[in-house]
Amino acid sequence: MVGLKNVQVTIVGLGLMGGSLAGALRERGACREVWGVARRGETIEEAMRRGFIDVGTCNLAEGVEQADLIVLATPVRTILELVPQVGALAPAGCLLMDLGSTKARIVGAMEALPPHLQAVGGHPMCGKEVSGLEAAEADLYQGATFVLTPLQRTSSEALTLARELVEAVGARPLLMDAERHDRLVAAVSHLPYLLSVGLVATTEEVAAEDELVWELAASGFRDTSRLAASDVTMMLDILLTNRAAVGETLSRFADQLNAIAHLLEADDEQTLKFKLQTSNLKVQRLKFK
């Protein structure tokens, strides 16, 4: 396998993540050519217009048949459907990777690929609650952690190429196994989303009794409810392909909230204060990229 500079990258799915990746690769001249595959012709036209791709097509076979590196950038369950399809179409020696938000199921599907293909799972820890190509930007990946989940069968050459792609778009590769990734993102990504959904649902319940509640929602509510605006298809795929870890995390969170409710009910000011201070100090210390 050759270095990134000489390869043709095909990105399947030109939404927020795929479109931004295409834009970043092309803007930085990181690879020989960027090809894009999308379901709708208008998406291809828009991606061409924004200079994100060299070649675009709505035909998957056409899009992948000359690729050296294929990146699947669709919701998780679409990736699960695409892996065997692409496996039947991709040329020998090609590296297949993806940007899916859960990894165990995808890596499982990749294990069944024909032996003449290479594969590695990927998940960039960046995004926005808005989706689609309109929201794409070439510097979305800049400074983000980009998880790579290699398979048993992943060659060191293939992993090197994947790392090269990650670094080319300004992200920092972080290797871990797929199950570990899924357990950890259940806490820092899927839980925050469900808290936002639960917050909005609870407030709707209150609003059914007193509409004025929305008038009192300010910046704190806005930030905490923002994730509920995430793309539903994407989030549903994530939750349903990470059910066990999400369930466990929800249960842990419920215990935490229950503990707070009890401290409040018992008027246990000292313990409650300690709990609030602990979270306060932790958040103050966190540095986000």
Place this chain on the structure above:
Amino acid sequence: MVGLKNVQVTIVGLGLMGGSLAGALRERGACREVWGVARRGETIEEAMRRGFIDVGTCNLAEGVEQADLIVLATPVRTILELVPQVGALAPAGCLLMDLGSTKARIVGAMEALPPHLQAVGGHPMCGKEVSGLEAAEADLYQGATFVLTPLQRTSSEALTLARELVEAVGARPLLMDAERHDRLVAAVSHLPYLLSVGLVATTEEVAAEDELVWELAASGFRDTSRLAASDVTMMLDILLTNRAAVGETLSRFADQLNAIAHLLEADDEQTLKFKLQTSNLKVQRLKFK
């Protein structure tokens, strides 16, 4: 009572909220003079340096004895201590208001003020997770909803002056009774804070088993955990003076989260999708100032 233009306003507490209110009044020339009372001399000096106040003092009696309008801008339980103290010091005809984040307890304390004083509760629905005069800015109130909770004894003249102050700093007055306010902010303000605290606590629990979890925390986690950085003294006062409503809201939220957990466990995709879509549409429709 005269219009705002002719009154001397004394603000007790020059933190984020009090400092910003002082700055807004003075920058807009909204009243005759702005006086500030703070515990520490350095705070007074800083408020003078930033042009937020005309006169400053660390002596409460000195600060309020010539005031026409006194605004208590400290954490809730400090306000509860200050109300009777200020009641004994303020000149006849003076209007006492406050910026406390819960209202029933404060309004209760105001009911006991001497009859020669006027009083009204207030709560501006704006702020930041950072506190202190350093974070204060004269346009903090711009566009915000500012709840006013009149007492039985509040005269219409006093209420007019309070409304004038609210509008002078660019906020929109919204009248309601104190209990109603407290029930509603439990949902849109106190609940989001506790969700942030619970999210950070849950993630710390996961981190105790796997430190790498923090590497995966991205913008979604950042926004949802931001409120956990709020001032602990302020939040503790809020929670402890609104225990019943917060407890009820926590229980409602727990039911919502529990329902989501069950849908996920039962693999009930259709109902889960509907729930996610409902919150998604609601958040998309919300317009924040």
